Amino acid sequence: MASFPAVLRSEWTKIRTVASTSWTLATTLLVTVGIGAGLCAVVNATFDNMPKPEQASFDATQMSFSGMILGQLAMLVFGAMVVGSEYGTGMIRTSLAAVPRRGGLLLGKVLVATALALVVGLATGFLSFFLGQALLGGHSTGLGGENVLRAVIGVGLYMALLAAFAIGASMMLRNSAASIALLIGFFLILPIVLSLVEATRKVAAYLPGQAGSAIMQTVPAAAGSDVPYGPWGGLGIMALWTLAAVIGGYLVLGKRDA
Secondary structure, rough: OOOHHHHHHHHHHHHHHHHHHHHHHHHHHHHHHHHHHHHHHHHHHHHHOOOOHHHHHHOHHHHOOOOHHHHHHHHHHHHHHHHHHHHHHHHHHHHHOOOHHHHHHHHHHHHHHHHHHHHHHHHHHHHHHHHHHHHHHHOOOOOOOOOHHHHHHHHHHHHHHHHHHHHHHHHHHHHHHHHHHHHHHHHHHHHHHHHHHOOHHHHHHHHHHHHHHHHHOOHHHHOOOOOOOOOHHHHHHHHHHHHHHHHHHHHHHHHHHO
C-alpha cells in the first residue's frame, strides 16, 4: 500500500505529464490577464462617458479581474480533467490498485490540484492587478489601497476552491464532458437565469460562483446593497459548497466500481 507522500508524488506526476491539465492552467492565466487588461484599457478610454453613479462606485481592483468571467471556466475544466482523464483512459483502475484507500486517493488529488490552482491563481491575481491598473491610468489604485491586497490574494483562493469543487463534481460523474457541461451550467448559466427573476435573485447570490467572487471586490456598493454577506462570508459560502462537492465525490468513489 502506497504511503500518502507517495500518493502526493504520484498525483503531481499525473497532472504534470498530462498535456490537457497543463494547458488549462496556462489558459486560465492568459485568458484572465488578457481579457482583464483589454477591458481596463476600454474603461480608461470611456470612463468620462460613464454615468456618475457608476463612476462613484467604480471598483478599479475588481475591474482588473474582469477576465475571471472566462478564466474561471478554464480552471473548472482543469479540475474536471484531473479526474476525468483517469476515468477516460482507464488509469483509475491502476490508481485504485496502488492506493486501495479511496479516501486517500481523492485527498491526494484534491491537495495537489488545489495547491497548483492556488499558485496559478495568485500569479493570475497579481499579474491581472498590476497590468490592469497600469492601463486604467488615472482611475487606478495601488496594492496598498483599502482591501486591495485581500482582493488580489482572493483570486488565488477563489481559483483553488473552483478546482476542488470541479474535482468533487467530476468524481461523482466520472466523465469529463458531462462534468464540464454541468460546471459551466452551474457557474455561468444558472446564476444569470436566476438573476432574471426577482423571486430567485436572492437564491443566485448564494451559489458558489456568485458568493465566492465577493472576495475580489473592494468597493461595498459593487457587491449590491441587498447582499447579506461580506467578502469573507461569501468565500465561506463557496467553501461549504466545495466541501459538499468533495464529500459527494468521496461517497460515490467509495460505493462504485472503477
